[in-house]
Structures are given as C-alpha cells and as structure tokens.
Amino acid sequence: MLAVSDLKVRYGAVEAVRGVSWRVAAGETLGIVGSSGCGKSTTVRAVVGLVRPSSGEIFFDGCSCHAMTAAARRTFRRRVQMVFQDAPGSLNPRMTVRAILAEALMVHRMVSGRAAVEARCCELLEQVGLSNAALAQYPRELSGGQCQRVSLARALAVEPQVLLADEPVSALDVSVQARIINLLREVQQRLGLTLVLIAHDLAVVRNVCDRVCVMSDGLIVEEGPAAEVIGNPQHEQTRLLIAAVPSIGALT
Ligand SMILES: Nc1ncnc2c1ncn2[C@@H]1O[C@H](COP(=O)(O)OP(=O)(O)O)[C@@H](O)[C@H]1O
Ligand SMILES: [Mg+2]
Structure with a gap:
C-alpha cells in the first residue's frame, strides 16, 4: 500500500533521516519506534510532503511518487492522511469544529451543498465518539x-486509505491515552485502514502493531513482527527502549 525506499532527509548540514526503507500492506499496522530525535517524525512528514526528501522514493499503491501525474498526486494527498501529536496545535484556533471539518470536505470536494456537509460532519463526529454539540465549539x-x-x-473526512499517526497520544493524560488508541484501532478496523503508528510506548506497539521498525540516529536498526521484536530484541537500541517502559515487564 505504502512504501519508502532509501529515504534521506537533511535539514541544512544535519542528515535527520539517513536511508530508511519500510513498507506497509493494506490493512496492516506498522509501528515506528525510537528515541526522541531519531527521525521518526521527519520520515512520515516526508511521506506527506511536509518536508522534502533529499533522496529516496515513496511508493503508493505500487506507483512511485516521482512518476505520478498531477491527478495521481492529488489522490495520494487525499488517501494518505496524518494525525499529529499536538492535536490542539494542529487545529486552527479561530475555526469551529464544524468549519474545520467542512474545510477538509471542501478542499477535496468530498460533498457539496450545505445540508450534505452538515450531515457528513455529524457522521464524522459520531465515528470518533463525539456528539454534535462539538460542531459549534x-x-x-x-x-x-x-x-x-x-x-x-x-x-477521516477525506476517506483516506492510510493514516500516519505521529505519537497521537503522547501529549494526552495517561487516562485518555488508551481510549484514543482503542478508537484508532476501532476506526482502522471499521474502515479497513492501513496504519503507520509512531509511538513511544512499546506496550502499545506490541498490542496494536503487526510489525515494528526500530529507528536510531536516522536509520532503521531492527525490524520484524512486533511481538517478536519486543519479546526477543536483537539490537541494543531496542533493549534500551524496552527497558524505558515500566509496563512492558507485565507483557514480556
Ligand atoms: N525543521 C527542522 N529543522 C532543523 N532540524 C530539524 C527540524 N525538524 C527536526 N529536526 C532535527 O532532525 C532530527 C530528527 O527529528 P525528528 O524527525 O523530529 O525526530 P523524532 O520524531 O524521532 O523525535 C533531530 O535531530 C531534530 O532536531
Ligand atoms: Mg517526533
């Protein structure tokens, strides 16, 4: 469904991503873990075009982004959506929830007409467990x-096939984290989405992800089925990440 091949990204003199390759199949969940600053966010930001790779390729549905026509690129931008760590910061403070959702629907011409937009906004809120009262907030x-x-x-407004979730619960209270992770899983299963989940908590990755890539210093140092990698880590960096999660002891 989605793949990156030998992706490299530089910020000036700093090479933040130094040749990363992974692929995620339709309906699969890929976890990306690694200590802060290892290049996780940069990798997925490059996929959605928020930063420009210095080299490497991105494939969607078997087609290289380099070779895409303008129409195919528009489809790609719609089909691959991102959810950020800082949710409040990623929402325009001057817009109501209704306006935020309506804008997403309009940009890709998902629905037209005021009544249809309103109905779709309500449906979207229902999908994420919010009541219609949120529309005016x-x-x-x-x-x-x-x-x-x-x-x-x-x-979800633009009917994506792939969700890239960059530490979607890291900024939330611990009590809320599990609920949002469960919501992500439930939505993924209901809509048959492909999910790339960047996460700090290896217990979550073990429970949610089919496969996991461990990054360190701009590279993938270990990769495999999540239960295997976390149950029997081969790389020092993976062991360090596991040791940093107290709750993992209960799982391994
Ligand atoms: N906009 C930017 N300008 C310059 N350096 C950046 C920028 N964004 C990230 N970096 C640097 O790139 C490296 C990787 O960052 P990032 O991808 O955010 O890591 P992670 O998400 O794994 O914590 C870090 O050294 C970070 O300081
Ligand atoms: Mg990050």
Missing part, C-alpha cells in the same frame, strides 16, 4: 483527547 473549548478526536475526524 472551538479547539480551546475542548480537552486534549477531544481535540485528538477532531483531528482524527478531519483526517
């Missing part, structure tokens, strides 16, 4: 967890 009137639900609804 501004991001600052919502909790962090509610903002992440709106951010997910906005991503």
Whole structure:
C-alpha cells in the first residue's frame, strides 16, 4: 500500500533521516519506534510532503511518487492522511469544529451543498465518539483527547486509505491515552485502514502493531513482527527502549 525506499532527509548540514526503507500492506499496522530525535517524525512528514526528501522514493499503491501525474498526486494527498501529536496545535484556533471539518470536505470536494456537509460532519463526529454539540465549539473549548478526536475526524473526512499517526497520544493524560488508541484501532478496523503508528510506548506497539521498525540516529536498526521484536530484541537500541517502559515487564 505504502512504501519508502532509501529515504534521506537533511535539514541544512544535519542528515535527520539517513536511508530508511519500510513498507506497509493494506490493512496492516506498522509501528515506528525510537528515541526522541531519531527521525521518526521527519520520515512520515516526508511521506506527506511536509518536508522534502533529499533522496529516496515513496511508493503508493505500487506507483512511485516521482512518476505520478498531477491527478495521481492529488489522490495520494487525499488517501494518505496524518494525525499529529499536538492535536490542539494542529487545529486552527479561530475555526469551529464544524468549519474545520467542512474545510477538509471542501478542499477535496468530498460533498457539496450545505445540508450534505452538515450531515457528513455529524457522521464524522459520531465515528470518533463525539456528539454534535462539538460542531459549534472551538479547539480551546475542548480537552486534549477531544481535540485528538477532531483531528482524527478531519483526517477521516477525506476517506483516506492510510493514516500516519505521529505519537497521537503522547501529549494526552495517561487516562485518555488508551481510549484514543482503542478508537484508532476501532476506526482502522471499521474502515479497513492501513496504519503507520509512531509511538513511544512499546506496550502499545506490541498490542496494536503487526510489525515494528526500530529507528536510531536516522536509520532503521531492527525490524520484524512486533511481538517478536519486543519479546526477543536483537539490537541494543531496542533493549534500551524496552527497558524505558515500566509496563512492558507485565507483557514480556
Ligand atoms: N525543521 C527542522 N529543522 C532543523 N532540524 C530539524 C527540524 N525538524 C527536526 N529536526 C532535527 O532532525 C532530527 C530528527 O527529528 P525528528 O524527525 O523530529 O525526530 P523524532 O520524531 O524521532 O523525535 C533531530 O535531530 C531534530 O532536531
Ligand atoms: Mg517526533
């Protein structure tokens, strides 16, 4: 469904991603883990075009992004959606939830007509477990967890096939984290989405992901089925990440 091949990204003199390759099949969940600053966000930001790779290729549905026509690139931009760590910060503070969702629907001409837009906004909120009362609210009137639900609804508005979730619960209270992760899984299964989940918590990765890539210093140092990698880590970096998660002891 989605693959990156020998992806490299530089910020000036710093090579943040130094040749990363992975692929995720339709309906599969790929976890990307690694300590802060190892290049996880940069990798997925390059996939959606928020940063420009210095080299490497991105494939969607078997087609290289380099070779895509303008129409294919538009489809790609719609089909691959991102959910960010800082949900409140990724929502325009001057827009109501209705306006945020309506804008996403308009950009890709998903529905037309005021009534159809309103109905679809309500449906999207229902999908993420929010009531219609949220439509008239501004991001600052919502909790962090509610903002992440709106951010997910906005991503779902354009009927994506792939969701790239960059530490979607790291900024949330621990009590809310599991609920948002469960929502992501439930939505993924209901809509048959492909999910790339960047996560800090290896317990979550073990429970949710089919496969996992471990990154260190801009490279993938270990990769495999999530249960195998976490149950029997081969690389020092993986062991360090596992040791940093107290709750993992209960799982391994
Ligand atoms: N916009 C930027 N400009 C310059 N350096 C950046 C920028 N974004 C990230 N970096 C650097 O690139 C490296 C990788 O960052 P990032 O991809 O955000 O890591 P992660 O998501 O794994 O924490 C880090 O050293 C970070 O400081
Ligand atoms: Mg990051």
